[in-house]
Amino acid sequence: MKLFxxxxxxxxxxxxxxxxxxKFGSVVTAKLVVDQVSRESKGFGFVEMSSRSxxxxxxxxxxxxxxxxRTLVCNEAKPPVKKGQRRR
Numbered sequence: 001m002k003l004f005x006x007x008x009x010x011x012x013x014x015x016x017x018x019x020x021x022x023k024f025g026s027v028v029t030a031k032l033v034v035d036q037v038s039r040e041s042k043g044f045g046f047v048e049m050s051s052r053s054x055x056x057x058x059x060x061x062x063x064x065x066x067x068x069x070r071t072l073v074c075n076e077a078k079p080p081v082k083k084g085q086r087r088r
Contacts, residue, residue, distance in 0.1 A: 025054025
């Protein structure tokens with residue numbers, strides 16, 4: 001299950017993100033979204049958990065919780081939108 005994670009501290013690294021979600025199950029991937037020019041974090045990313053039940057546990061455990069003085073947003077990731085289309 002792929003999760004969107006917002007409200008991340010700007011200084012977090014992918015290994016720390018993986019460790020944070022690892023408390024709720026097996027993390028397949030943990031990716032931060034970074035600015036292409038400055039290479040700095042944009043404050044959000046995606047985490048893929050190995051099962052839906054682990055993903056739901058992570059959402060229940062982290063959504064709305066404070067982490068390093070920031071409030072996390074954690075929900076199921078929506079599929080990417082193709083160029084030229086709008087999300088409905």
